[in-house]
Amino acid sequence: MNVEKPASPAPSRVMSGHRPTGRLHLGHLLGTLNTWVELSKTAETFFEVADLHAFTTAFDQPQQIRDAREDLILDWLAAGIDPARSTIFLQSAVPEITELHALLSMIVPVSWLQRVPTYKDQIEALGPEIATYGFLGYPLLQLCDIAVFRADLVPAGKDQLSHLELGREAVRRFNHLYGPALVEPQALLSEFPAVPGTDGRKMSKSYHNTIDIADDEATTTKKVRSYVTDPRKVRRNDPGRPEICPVFALHHSSNAARVPAIREACASGALGCVACKSELAETLNAMLRPARERRASIDRARVDQILRDGSAKAREVANATMRDVRRAMKLID
Numbered sequence: 001m002n003v004e005k006p007a008s009p010a011p012s013r014v015m016s017g018h019r020p021t022g023r024l025h026l027g028h029l030l031g032t033l034n035t036w037v038e039l040s041k042t043a044e045t046f047f048e049v050a051d052l053h054a055f056t057t058a059f060d061q062p063q064q065i066r067d068a069r070e071d072l073i074l075d076w077l078a079a080g081i082d083p084a085r086s087t088i089f090l091q092s093a094v095p096e097i098t099e100l101h102a103l104l105s106m107i108v109p110v111s112w113l114q115r116v117p118t119y120k121d122q123i124e125a126l127g128p129e130i131a132t133y134g135f136l137g138y139p140l141l142q143l144c145d146i147a148v149f150r151a152d153l154v155p156a157g158k159d160q161l162s163h164l165e166l167g168r169e170a171v172r173r174f175n176h177l178y179g180p181a182l183v184e185p186q187a188l189l190s191e192f193p194a195v196p197g198t199d200g201r202k203m204s205k206s207y208h209n210t211i212d213i214a215d216d217e218a219t220t221t222k223k224v225r226s227y228v229t230d231p232r233k234v235r236r237n238d239p240g241r242p243e244i245c246p247v248f249a250l251h252h253s254s255n256a257a258r259v260p261a262i263r264e265a266c267a268s269g270a271l272g273c274v275a276c277k278s279e280l281a282e283t284l285n286a287m288l289r290p291a292r293e294r295r296a297s298i299d300r301a302r303v304d305q306i307l308r309d310g311s312a313k314a315r316e317v318a319n320a321t322m323r324d325v326r327r328a329m330k331l332i333d
């Protein structure tokens, strides 16, 4: 008998997003955006401008949130996200997400949300006044971003794992109570090592130690010159310890072929930090040039159009899920 091969497993539907809070940097590009671009070649991808999530901590800055939208999308397009392939949308323009959030809020215990570690950590970092109802619900809203598209794969950083775990529990509870209308998402963890910033700490906007995608080449060179290096390598010919030097770490991403030679020359004292940084600045600028040229060439009016089209497409998918959700909860017949 001729049996047809079982269909290969359905390709993943991928969902991820960023809050519009400022320009993206090299850490985002190497750790996240490159993965998004790769995934978009084989999977259906949804990328969200999470403006409502930005309101959870910056509710008094609506204009900043509005203004950051454009930069975020320009950075995504610069990195190679292609709106013809990926659905790029605005969270607040897909009201099905907030509807799902309201419905799921009925079945998610407050204690589940209070025990998500970022809740306490962020209140400690930013003060008790950020502890709004919406802020407590942040991880549930994030789940709704994902679940409304029935996405099964979420590329995310380690810091997002506790949110995804809460989200999976919420989906399990929904499916148990009302029937299997929602899909439990899996995290896809980035394996890329943390990218060091100019002060040697993890590159982060809040540390003011970033090299931004949108920086020009002179700014990049200046920032590379300001990097901390091995404090024991005081003079040019002192032997250095490349394994603790953030400049050496960065050579891996833009100048991989030269890493063994640089390691040796630094350790022996043959290579000084000034020359090492010049080489890094050159290779980083070369690596970033295509993204920067793409960014500069994008007509800003196009950004609005991309978001409008993407949000309309996102709503179609979200609507199909919500019909099943409303039916499962017997809100409609």
Ligand code: TRP
Pocket: 015, 016, 017, 018, 019, 048, 050, 053, 141, 142, 145, 146, 154, 155, 156, 160
């Ligand atoms: N919380 C994420 C962050 O701060 C942003 C985000 C919002 C997100 N919704 C999402 C990420 C859904 C993945 C999936 O980076």
